[in-house]
Amino acid sequence: MSLAVVTLKKGEGRLLKSGGMWIFDNEIASVMGSFVNGDIVLVHDFDGYPLGRGFINTNSKIVVRLLSRDENTMIDEEFFEKRVWDAWEYRKKVTDTSSCRVIFGEADFIPGFVVDKFSDVLVVQSLALGIDRYKEMLVELLKKVLAEDGIQIRGVYERSDVKVRKQEGMEPYKGFIGEEFSTLVEIVENGVKYQVDVKDGQKTGFFLDQKYNRLAIQKLCKNARVLDCFTHTGSFALNAGYAGAKEVTGVDASQLAVDQATANAALNGLSDTVKFICEDVFDLLPALEEKGEKYDVVILDPPAFTKSRSSIKNAVKGYREINLRAMKLVKDGGFLATCSCSHFMDYELFTQTIGQAAKNVHKRLRQVEYRTQAPDHPILWSADESYYLKFYIFQVCSDR
CATH class of the missing domain: 2.30.130.10 (PUA domain)
Structure with missing residues (x-):
């Protein structure tokens, strides 16, 4: 044909x-x-x-x-097996593969297809109509490639419950691929244990892209008083507690997330030092400032404030506001870890926005390091959308 x-x-x-x-x-x-x-x-x-x-x-x-790019290439099972094999071989060289993103769409040359591995469970997102036809084949190929390294996958769950599918003429969908299984999965990352809910957690259940950024804050948190904003299931807060922080408060607007984070603290024996509260961060930060609270480390890991170019102006206001408030809560000489996961809030704009916030509150920032997403979420230079996570650590000093 x-x-x-x-x-x-x-x-x-x-x-x-x-x-x-x-x-x-x-x-x-x-x-x-x-x-x-x-x-x-x-x-x-x-x-x-x-x-x-x-x-x-x-x-x-x-x-x-x-x-x-070769017009004569046959797009068949052999073609996809090579792509899957290449993706896995790359992960083995660059990251801890106990839990990792195994396939990252275009950045692994499998457009519209994302797979996260949580211990012995795979979570799949199929975001494009063309790749949806190959979904079951790709899952079987992944199982086969992983089995060659002695990894037996006990279950696969699809989390294609995303609006972007509607732009492809498909309905959002979630459900088991193959046999049903327990969808609560325990993983260990940076020495910290988590219960990941692959069925009802955000996105695919857990944000693997911050793995090494979480590790980077550990050294700052020993004996520290820490505030972790937009904590989700508590990952930055738990890394702080694991590193020996004396007191950690994690904040999230979702009670479900707070309950999961609290359970994760108990799982790690950190319930005495790592506490979680359900509050809106935009309301809480000014209230803490009014009380005169100060922290050794403040962490900002907000959701994407913009998912399109049209709403970038409001997003800039949001990022400026939370960074400005957070800087006021950091003790002189303390540390701020701040990030954006919005592709449209690019490096230059994010950097400029933080600079404006510092100027507005008369703080001097000393950059400790700049980081991006973990290498299992590779940035393909010819695919701008693959570069989305910007992560700074600053020492915050008073402007005097």
Whole structure:
């Protein structure tokens, strides 16, 4: 069967030609041949030059997601097994694989497909129509590749309960792939134990991308009084407690998250030193300032305040506000760990926003280090969307 051919307009496809994997609707001159959304198509430049093959979906603004730059490559089981094998081999070299992101979509050249491994459980997100067709095959390939290293996967759960699927013409979905199993999974990261709820936790159940950033704050927290804002299931707070902090307060607006964090503190024998409260951080920080509270370390790990370019202005206000408030709560010479997980809040804008906050409250910042996401969430230089996490540690000094 001959494949449909997508031809680009003259002068378009700049992202694709610089190593990217996406072709947008406004870049396409024509689609010749019959196809069903989700099918593999060939991609040609305006002059007929072959650019590769990928899957098409005219429901999406990203009409084609490239799979191979070789027009003659067969997109079959052997093709995907090589991609899965490459992704796993990379993780073995760069990270602790007991729990890690095994596949990170475009950054692993498997567009729209994300898999996290929590001990012996896999959690899958299928975000594009084309890759959804290969979902079960990819899961079986992952099990096969992991089994070669003696890792037996006891269960797979799908967490494709995300709005982005609607842009692909698919409904959000969650459920078991294969046999049902207990969806509470105990993992150990940086010496800290967690109960991960892969069925009802946020995203895939746990944020693996901050693994080494959590480790980085441990050395600052010995004998410290610590405030961890937007704590989720308590990961930064527990790393502080594990490192020997004398008192840790974790804050989150979700009672479910606070309950999970409290259970995780008990799991680690840290209930006496690590406490959690259910509060809105934007309300709590000014209240703590009014009381005259001071901390040796303040940690800010907020959710993405913006998921589009259109709301960036409000996001900047939010990031400036929490950083400004947090700096006021840090003892002179204490430390602030602050981050943004929004792709649209880029490095330059995030850095500038923190600088403005420091200026507004007359604080001097000494940068300890700048970090990004853990290497199991690789940043592909030709795929800007793969670089999203910015993480700073500063020493906060009074401006005098």
